[in-house]
Amino acid sequence: xxxxxxxxxxxxxxxxxxxxxxxxxxxxxxxxxxxxxxxxxxxxxxxxxxxxxxxxxxxxxxxxxxxxxxxxxxxxxxxxxxxxxxxxxxxxxxxxxxxxxxxxxxxxxxxxxxxxxxxxxxxxxxxxxxxxxxxxxxxxxxxxxxxxxxxxxxxxxxxxxxxxxxxxxxxxxxxxxxxxxxxxxxxxxxxxxxxxxxxxxxxxxxxxxxxxxxxxxxxxxxxxxxxxxxxxxxxxxxxxxxxxxxxxxxxxxxxxxxxxxxxxxxxxxxxxxxxxxxxxxxxxxxx
Amino acid sequence: xxxxxxxxxxxxxxxxxxxxxxxxxxxxxxxxxxxxxxxxxxxxxxxxxxxxxxxxxxxxxxxxxxxxxxxxxxxxxxxxxxxxxxxxxxxxxxxxxxxxxxxxxxxxxxxxxxxxxxxxxxxxxxxxxxxxxxxxxxxxxxxxxxxxxxxxxxxxxxxxxxxxxxxxxxxxxxxxxxxxxxxxxxxxxxxxxxxxxxxxxxxxxxxxxxxxxxxxxxxxxxxxxxxxxxxxxxxxxxxxxxxxxxxxxxxxxxxxxxxxxxxxxxxxxxxxxxxxxxxxxxxxxxxxxxxxxxxxxxxxxxxxxxxxxxxxxxxxxxxxxxxxxxxxxxxxxxxxxxxxxxxxxxxxxxxxxxxxxxxxxxxxxxxxxxxxxxxxxxxxxxxxxxxxxxxxxxxxxxxxxxxxxxxxxxxxxxxxxxxxxxxxxxxxxxxxxxxxxxxxxxxxx
Numbered sequence: 001x002x003x004x005x006x007x008x009x010x011x012x013x014x015x016x017x018x019x020x021x022x023x024x025x026x027x028x029x030x031x032x033x034x035x036x037x038x039x040x041x042x043x044x045x046x047x048x049x050x051x052x053x054x055x056x057x058x059x060x061x062x063x064x065x066x067x068x069x070x071x072x073x074x075x076x077x078x079x080x081x082x083x084x085x086x087x088x089x090x091x092x093x094x095x096x097x098x099x100x101x102x103x104x105x106x107x108x109x110x111x112x113x114x115x116x117x118x119x120x121x122x123x124x125x126x127x128x129x130x131x132x133x134x135x136x137x138x139x140x141x142x143x144x145x146x147x148x149x150x151x152x153x154x155x156x157x158x159x160x161x162x163x164x165x166x167x168x169x170x171x172x173x174x175x176x177x178x179x180x181x182x183x184x185x186x187x188x189x190x191x192x193x194x195x196x197x198x199x200x201x202x203x204x205x206x207x208x209x210x211x212x213x214x215x216x217x218x219x220x221x222x223x224x225x226x227x228x229x230x231x232x233x234x235x236x237x238x239x240x241x242x243x244x245x246x247x248x249x250x251x252x253x254x255x256x257x258x259x260x261x262x263x264x265x266x267x268x269x270x271x272x273x274x275x276x277x278x279x280x281x282x283x284x285x286x287x
Numbered sequence: 288x289x290x291x292x293x294x295x296x297x298x299x300x301x302x303x304x305x306x307x308x309x310x311x312x313x314x315x316x317x318x319x320x321x322x323x324x325x326x327x328x329x330x331x332x333x334x335x336x337x338x339x340x341x342x343x344x345x346x347x348x349x350x351x352x353x354x355x356x357x358x359x360x361x362x363x364x365x366x367x368x369x370x371x372x373x374x375x376x377x378x379x380x381x382x383x384x385x386x387x388x389x390x391x392x393x394x395x396x397x398x399x400x401x402x403x404x405x406x407x408x409x410x411x412x413x414x415x416x417x418x419x420x421x422x423x424x425x426x427x428x429x430x431x432x433x434x435x436x437x438x439x440x441x442x443x444x445x446x447x448x449x450x451x452x453x454x455x456x457x458x459x460x461x462x463x464x465x466x467x468x469x470x471x472x473x474x475x476x477x478x479x480x481x482x483x484x485x486x487x488x489x490x491x492x493x494x495x496x497x498x499x500x501x502x503x504x505x506x507x508x509x510x511x512x513x514x515x516x517x518x519x520x521x522x523x524x525x526x527x528x529x530x531x532x533x534x535x536x537x538x539x540x541x542x543x544x545x546x547x548x549x550x551x552x553x554x555x556x557x558x559x560x561x562x563x564x565x566x567x568x569x570x571x572x573x574x575x576x577x578x579x580x581x582x583x584x585x586x587x588x589x590x591x592x593x594x595x596x597x598x599x600x601x602x603x604x605x606x607x608x609x610x611x612x613x614x615x616x617x618x619x620x621x622x623x624x625x626x627x628x629x630x631x632x633x634x635x636x637x638x639x640x641x642x643x644x645x646x647x648x649x650x651x652x653x654x655x656x657x658x659x660x661x662x663x664x665x666x667x668x669x670x671x672x673x674x675x676x677x678x679x680x681x682x683x684x685x686x687x688x689x690x691x692x693x694x695x696x697x698x699x700x701x702x703x704x705x706x707x708x709x710x711x712x713x714x715x716x717x718x719x720x721x722x723x724x725x726x727x728x729x730x731x732x
Contacts, residue, residue, distance in 0.1 A: 161593060249567060
């Protein structure tokens with residue numbers, strides 16, 4: 001098992017690199033066999049990384065989030081998982097090089113600087129926490145992808161408005177598809193975020209019963225990060241409703257996706273650094 | 288080539304001949320039979336494939352040495368009711384053997400087309416080939432040349448990007464629309480003006496599958512007539528609306544094609560702003576192909592409105608053509624590879640009769656030896672000797688073929704062939720026969 005983990009640490013960045021190259025090939029060449037290779041490599045990389053994560057969890061008996069580097073690797077996997085769903089729904093691969101490029105960088109850093117056995121917070125062994133953390137990770141990854149596609153929409157819209165018929169004009173998918181990709185990623189992120197919040201609340205009460213009364217009192221559902229997450233959930237929900245029922249489309253819709261995401265990043269950053277919270281993802285031992 | 292069969296190409300194309308000459312030289316499918324019948328009466332004629340499109344008329348002929356290209360072709364063209372002078376004058380191109388095959392491969396790959404890399408020529412060549420086969424049996428060289436041309440064309444289109452990007456203004460208009468909308472059938476277009484240019488543009492969008500079309504024109508009768516014409520009696524895909532409905536129609540469609548003859552702009556910013564409020568941010572793609580322009584310059588400043596003109600379409604076409612031209616070296620390399628294969632096949636064709644003679648000689652010797660062993664020994668021993676000699680013949684023939692193929696020059700190859708023939712040809716005892724003259728080298732590919 002440990003040998004498999006070591007092999008995985010070497011092979012995963014290579015697989016991610018190959019995947020990135022395959023998607024770059026799709027972007028520049030747009031040949032059928034390039035698409036075939038990209039599709040197969042994506043499936044292989046996802047399966048290999050999932051297997052490596054399961055083996056890691058079995059060997060170390062905790063979620064592979066014990067260090068920032070392990071977190072980066074899990075983030076790379078979650079990027080691919082969300083991307084797989086978006087790609088399969090819309091069958092568009094021309095933008096894959098951006099996602100796989102970021103995923104490769106994350107995995108490369110995670111593998112290059114990994115330490116043998118980081119000290120893990122005991123919380124990571126708790127299945128309730130693990131489920132909550134994974135859902136949060138997937139949800140925010142989906143919202144990040146939604147942001148990325150909204151940015152691409154604005155880039156292409158700007159090229160069209162300025163009549164710049166260059167490489168991006170030729171190779172990016174139509175505005176309509178970019179919008180669908182952005183909305184599609186948000187449609188994944190919103191229920192995942194809801195699931196993460198709901199599971200978090202349930203787990204919170206479960207955890208409170210196991211702690212001493214003084215520590216248990218600090219676990220409040222009115223924690224700033226939880227409240228901010230509910231607010232984010234509501235804003236995205238309104239955005240999706242606007243798209244579904246009130247016909248919100250085009251540049252403004254995508255601008256809304258970008259501004260909301262930037263607000264999410266800024267708000268979470270501010271809360272993390274300036275407002276006391278029991279919620280610091282426990283890498284340094286929160287609760 | 289087998290029996291010295293050669294290829295001849297007589298033709299005219301868009302580079303050399305103006306439209307009126309190409310029109311006169313056109314060979315309608317119903318005339319192909321007449322032309323082939325006339326050609327078949329000519330001595331030495333084997334087979335032919337006439338290819339006639341709006342940009343070219345080319346007749347590929349396989350013939351033996353007795354065929355007198357000039358006399359036979361002019362007689363046959365005249366016999367089929369065509370003007371032979373069109374194919375002999377300044378607009379014509381006449382090529383033979385390697386040059387003819389090279390030309391055929393380039394035509395198939397779209398390298399000789401008016402729109403570099405266009406794909407229609409491939410289907411047109413296949414139709415011509417099929418039609419010729421229906422009328423008569425094609426000779427081996429012509430058949431092989433066309434099959435190679437189809438393969439070369441397919442490889443050029445799949446292994447290079449020579450077919451990518453619109454290279455006509457009409458296709459560029461659709462290509463641009465596809466940068467906004469993924470599925471044209473889910474979107475509707477508005478045609479402003481019912482003139483000839485507008486009708487052409489509308490027809491093109493309909494062919495590309497636009498989901499519906501509204502025609503508005505100052506004269507409602509003309510709008511209705513054009514809508515009826517575009518519908519062609521089938522369905523209600525195209526509808527006419529009164530001129531006054533123009534502002535409202537802008538909210539209902541995603542593509543606007545404006546082609547009126549108006550001296551003043553007819554699509555104004557306030558009109559578009561009102562429509563955009565109802566559209567809730569859905570982008571509007573406006574194509575102004577009128578001169579003077581139909582769309583007020585300030586319309587382009589309205590949010591989510593993208594206005595393009597003929598110059599923009601031309602820019603896209605030029606950029607795509609430049610990108611296609613960059614693919615030419617790759618396409619030429621593929622054609623050269625396919626031509627090399629054709630040349631190798633032709634080379635082996637020349638070898639086959641002499642090698643067959645050599646094989647027959649060896650087989651005859653083997654049979655004599657096996658018969659001798661059978662009489663002196665037993666059937667089992669004879670069978671073993673037979674198998675052993677069979678292997679021996681295979682090896683000797685294989686080695687001989689390799690030596691013949693690897694001859695350093697055509698002259699050397701012909702000398703080897705003559706030696707083989709002299710030694711092993713039937714009814715020519717090797718010791719008493721004068722060596723035959725080697726065949727004249729010819730300029731096959």
